[in-house]
Amino acid sequence: MIALYVPGTSPIHRMPAGPKVLTFMALTLAITLSARSAWALLIVFAFVVGGYLLAGLGMRDLFRQVVVVRWVVLVMLIAQLVFLPPLVAVANTGRVLAVIVLAALITLTARIPDLLEATERSLAPLRRFGVNPASVGLLLAMTITAIPVIAGFAASIREAQRARGVPLRIGTFVVPLLVMALKHSDDLADALIARGVE
Amino acid sequence: MTGHPPIEFDAVSVEFAGRMALREVSVVLTERRIAVIGSNGSGKSTFARMLNGLVTPSSGTVRVHGLDTTREAKQLRRRVGFIFSNPDAQIVMPTVAEDVAFSLRGRNLPRHEVAERVSATLGRYGLTTLADAPAHTLSGGQKQLLALAAILIREPALVVADEPTALLDAANTRCIANHLLDELPQQLVLVTHDMRLAARCDVVLRFEEGRMLECGDPRDVIAHYEREHA
Numbered sequence: 001m002i003a004l005y006v007p008g009t010s011p012i013h014r015m016p017a018g019p020k021v022l023t024f025m026a027l028t029l030a031i032t033l034s035a036r037s038a039w040a041l042l043i044v045f046a047f048v049v050g051g052y053l054l055a056g057l058g059m060r061d062l063f064r065q066v067v068v069v070r071w072v073v074l075v076m077l078i079a080q081l082v083f084l085p086p087l088v089a090v091a092n093t094g095r096v097l098a099v100i101v102l103a104a105l106i107t108l109t110a111r112i113p114d115l116l117e118a119t120e121r122s123l124a125p126l127r128r129f130g131v132n133p134a135s136v137g138l139l140l141a142m143t144i145t146a147i148p149v150i151a152g153f154a155a156s157i158r159e160a161q162r163a164r165g166v167p168l169r170i171g172t173f174v175v176p177l178l179v180m181a182l183k184h185s186d187d188l189a190d191a192l193i194a195r196g197v198e
Numbered sequence: 199m200t201g202h203p204p205i206e207f208d209a210v211s212v213e214f215a216g217r218m219a220l221r222e223v224s225v226v227l228t229e230r231r232i233a234v235i236g237s238n239g240s241g242k243s244t245f246a247r248m249l250n251g252l253v254t255p256s257s258g259t260v261r262v263h264g265l266d267t268t269r270e271a272k273q274l275r276r277r278v279g280f281i282f283s284n285p286d287a288q289i290v291m292p293t294v295a296e297d298v299a300f301s302l303r304g305r306n307l308p309r310h311e312v313a314e315r316v317s318a319t320l321g322r323y324g325l326t327t328l329a330d331a332p333a334h335t336l337s338g339g340q341k342q343l344l345a346l347a348a349i350l351i352r353e354p355a356l357v358v359a360d361e362p363t364a365l366l367d368a369a370n371t372r373c374i375a376n377h378l379l380d381e382l383p384q385q386l387v388l389v390t391h392d393m394r395l396a397a398r399c400d401v402v403l404r405f406e407e408g409r410m411l412e413c414g415d416p417r418d419v420i421a422h423y424e425r426e427h428a
Contacts, residue, residue: 004292004332112292113299134303138290145292148334152286187287190252194280195290195301195348 005111012055012109017118024106028099038087041094048098048105055109065104066097073097112141138197142188153180202385203263203355204228205249210258212244212408219244221408222258227387231379233396233416234389235423236405242389245405246360249387250278263355279349279384283361285341286334294336294344295320295329301348319351323377339370346377350384357382360389393420 007013012020027047034040052062066073073093080089107115116137123133157176158168166172205227212220220241236242247253248260251271260267265274282288291297299316307315320326323343328336333344342362349357359378363371371392378386379398388395396402402419404412412419 005330007330112296141291141296145289145333148332149286149289152334184287187282187284188290190247191280191282191288192290193252194250194275194278194282196275196304196352 004107006057006061006108008056008109010054010056010109012051012105015109017110017114018121020106020110021115021118021122024102027102031095031098031102034095037091041091044095044098048101051102051105055105057105057108061108062101065101069097069100107144112144116141146184146188149184150177150181153177153184156180202228202230204261205232205263205356205387206259206261207245207248208259208261210248210255210260212241212248212253213256218408219253220248220255223410224258225403225410225413227401227403227413229400230385231399231401232385232387233399233402234387234405235391235393235396235402235420237427239407240405241408241410242405243360244408245403245410246280246358246387246389249356249358250275250280252280276352277355279352279354279357281342281345281349281357281359281362283364285338285345285365288345288348289333289341292332293329294325294331294333297333297344298325298348298351301352315351319347323347337370338366339373342366342370342374343377346374350382354384356385356387358387358389361391362388363390363392363395393424396420 015023031044034044049059049062052059073096076096077089077093080092084092119140120133120137123131123136127133154173154177157173157180161168161172205225207223207225210220210223211218223241223245234242234245244253248255248267249262251267251274254260254268254271262274263277265277267274289297291300295316298319299312302312302315317326317329320329323346325340325343325347328340333341336344345362357378362378363374366374375392375395375398378388379395386399388399390396397416397420399416401413402416403410404419404423412422
């Protein structure tokens with residue numbers, strides 16, 4: 001689940017959304033290009049921890065972001081261990097985890113409307129190529145909003161199957177989930193039209 | 199109570215995939231509180247959705263406050279607010295305040311004015327303490343209040359509520375109903391299965407199999423409906 005805004009007055013909270021995203025992109029590049037050593041990884045994590053502390057967020061908030069993506073990280077690590085030396089696999093996975101946790105720091109310290117505004121401003125030059133910045137911004141916001149809703153559908157389906165003694169199988173899970181998600185998107189489209197979004 | 203700009207249906211029919219959802223509906227409504235009742239599949243929701251152009255007529259014309267719902271849908275939707283039965287499908291933004299503020303997008307209002315209007319609206323519906331809460335974690339009643347707040351911050355002239363209390367318990371039904379029926383200054387069209395809510399309106403329309411069977415005094419129309427479905 002994408003981390004939601006935690007109110008605060010830290011320097012990171014007060015940084016405008018646009019420069020915040022640009023800083024994140026620069027840091028992502030730096031982390032990606034950083035030396036593949038244990039020391040480099042430790043420095044990266046120290047930096048991430050420092051970011052959370054500077055934002056007035058605790059280790060619990062940071063740990064929560066790690067827990068949310070634990071299965072993704074685990075699958076990534078195991079897949080790499082098959083083909084790469086352990087230290088390299090751990091370093092690669094560690095860098096990805098650091099980027100994910102830093103990205104969460106952005107949504108924890110910036111309101112979604114501010115991020116949308118920054119996204120729309122940055123995409124404005126692409127209008128001449130047919131890109132609608134407002135639509136892209138809205139799509140991002142709705143993706144964030146839809147994640148817990150779809151997760152709720154998945155939970156309902158599992159509960160219903162358990163209640164009926166149906167074993168969990170891909171076919172009996174994915175199909176109803178898709179149907180519910182598509183129905184939800186239809187309803188949401190009507191709601192958006194009703195709220196004046198064309 | 200009459201005197202609002204008219205809602206006019208002139209020989210309106212709607213066909214979906216070979217099925218007649220509405221048949222030759224003609225009515226002019228100027229009352230403040232308008233209830234729409236009927237059994238499932240009778241055409242109530244189709245009727246409601248025509249009021250903001252979500253559904254357009256296959257034949258006939260619909261004019262709401264002087265605007266043709268087919269040709270002037272964009273202007274119409276600025277004047278008509280719509281509340282659906284499923285509150286989850288109306289939440290667009292992640293938090294309560296952001297979702298209410300979303301309704302003011304495109305009006306180019308200064309930030310501080312948006313913040314003031316959002317704050318005032320949240321206060322009116324008892325949502326101030328939930329401003330930064332994730333919208334999806336609200337109870338059903340709170341979500342429907344959020345939907346109401348998000349619509350009313352735009353100050354529509356007409357509010358259409360399609361079974362807004364269908365998924366709510368008794369207490370939340372009362373809360374939403376009181377907001378809609380007692381406190382709303384705008385004209386209201388309320389689609390409902392709850393005859394107690396219909397009885398609080400100025401006029402009731404009854405639908406069956408796509409036809410409008412009656413339009414009149416709530417006591418009479420509801421009595422006829424209950425007699426037939428006893």
